[in-house]
Amino acid sequence: MSIKSEHNADEEQILASSATNVFFELSEPATEGLKDLLSKLEPLLAGGRLSRIVDIASVAADVVDMSDAYMVEKLANVFEEVTAAAWMTGNAARVAGDRVSELKDPLP
Structure with missing residues (x-):
């Protein structure tokens, strides 16, 4: 295994552990709120509609910038x-x- 691939693997582990640590450092109400938000976003994610909403928000931001x-x-x-x-x-x-x-x- 090369040094470069070991370095990439270490970065991936650090990113994965820091992401899970951030999630578990949230308070109980914040975690419940996040779970509730994800349950509401689930139909949008499944139908591919969330990407359309993101696209609309992007267009709106571009109009504001221009x-x-x-x-x-x-x-x-x-x-x-x-x-x-x-x-x-x-x-x-x-x-x-x-x-x-x-x-x-x-x-x-």
């Missing part, structure tokens, strides 16, 4: 315009409904 003041201002303006259009449409529908309800003869 955003600058101009992009944020432009998105705010678009949001304001869409909100105003939705508000005006809602008001127009409400007024039209009130006018139709005031009619004495129903429309044919």
Whole structure:
């Protein structure tokens, strides 16, 4: 066995033992909480859906990293315009409904 492979084996043992030590150093409520979290994540892991959630979070982080003041201002303006259009449409529908309800003869 070469020195390099012995070194890699030693590193793997250290990593494995430190990972188990961290797990066992947790308090009982923390361990129970971790078990509960893993039981809830199990269906996501089995169906491969957790990777999609991670991908979505990655995309969101990338968008935050790429955003600058101009992009944020432009998105705010678009949001304001869409909100105003939705508000005006809602008001127009409400007024039209009130006018139709005031009619004495129903429309044919």
